[in-house]
């Protein structure tokens with residue numbers, strides 16, 4: 320199993336380019352299922368989750384090619400196998416995103432239930448409820464969502480909770496439904512706007528993406544097109560936190576500060592100086608960070624996908640902070656690992672109280688999920704001595720060439736396959 324070894328104590332300095340957003344690329348690849356014509360997607364990050372999605376689409380009969388790096392061409396002229404098997408869904412919950420498009424285009428889908436997952440229960444009831452309101456017959460049998468619909472009909476759907484992939488699934492399904500669909504209490508994440516922009520390029524009629532009411536007027540067919548995926552705001556935020564924690568000075572290219580206002584506000588509160596223009600962000604940190612309280616919530620509030628990274632920053636900040644996780648019920652697993660590095664953290668329910676200490680101690684730790692892994696990398700970069708991070712396959716699901724990018728910024732980090 321692969322591991323990362325980090326020698327801590329070196330500030331990040333220099334510039335790197337941010338990759339395309341995983342969470343925008345995944346639904347956009349699924350949008351290819353909605354048309355017989357070819358969809359060319361650019362700025363796709365090279366990640367394990369993207370490879371898994373490509374394999375899933377391929378086994379459904381989609382012709383997938385990669386004509387150049389970061390570019391994927393998909394053609395779903397003939398769908399042969401309307402199934403997402405357990406083996407694929409269990410490694411990547413976003414596989415649920417094929418449900419809406421398959422049902423809308425082919426009238427049938429058989430998708431494994433994602434089941435439990437490390438960071439929480441993560442049910443898909445809102446996806447199912449919405450598709451049922453659009454006229455789908457759905458049964459859960461043998462751990463699979465078996466869905467059939469001759470023709471989906473537009474409907475008014477009010478989500479009980481804000482769900483990102485739920486909003487994306489129903490928005491995709493509604494593009495080919497008969498009549499008008501309104502999605503209320505919809506998620507407002509920038510990745511939803513990116514997907515809507517791609518769908519619009521393919522001929523879909525969508526209004527209101529980025530607000531909590533999205534209206535979709537169904538059309539008989541969608542056509543192919545070309546689309547460039549937005550920058551990854553979570554990768555951007557992760558590097559910014561790493562630079563803040565190490566007292567660094569970095570410039571991130573091909574990204575935008577508009578995507579992460581809540582994160583930049585918190586980094587400024589921690590003491591970082593930030594400047595930005597249309598497609599770059601520069602961060603400079605000259606002092607010890609101040610501790611910062613935060614509470615995760617749906618966009619535009621503070622993202623749950625940045626919570627773990629800020630936990631590591633608070634570990635070495637001046638003062639005491641409280642971090643409250645409101646989206647997922649079990650997303651504080653990195654606390655145990657950070658404590659192995661001497662962090663002073665108490666957990667009470669869904670909140671962590673972090674008392675800053677001067678320095679973390681390098682230690683042998685284990686990655687437990689994608690963003691928890693990123694927090695351990697940040698902790699390792701600031702720590703005294705060597706940190707060895709085990710099970711980094713979690714990290715490879717969501718960060719493109721992380722050790723390459725960190726090395727380019729002066730970090731002492733290497734990958735090893737030793738047991």
Ligand code: UD1
Pocket residue numbers: 342345412413439440441442443444445446447480481482483484485510623624646647648
């Ligand atoms: C997406 C992101 C993930 C991010 C999360 C929250 C992708 C591929 N993944 O995940 O990185 O952490 O948004 O910003 O975009 N829920 C239900 N019923 C449902 C659906 C969700 O109860 O039918 C609950 C979940 O258990 C969770 C909350 O709603 O507690 C939010 O989940 P959701 O927004 O759906 O997360 P994902 O779309 O899976």
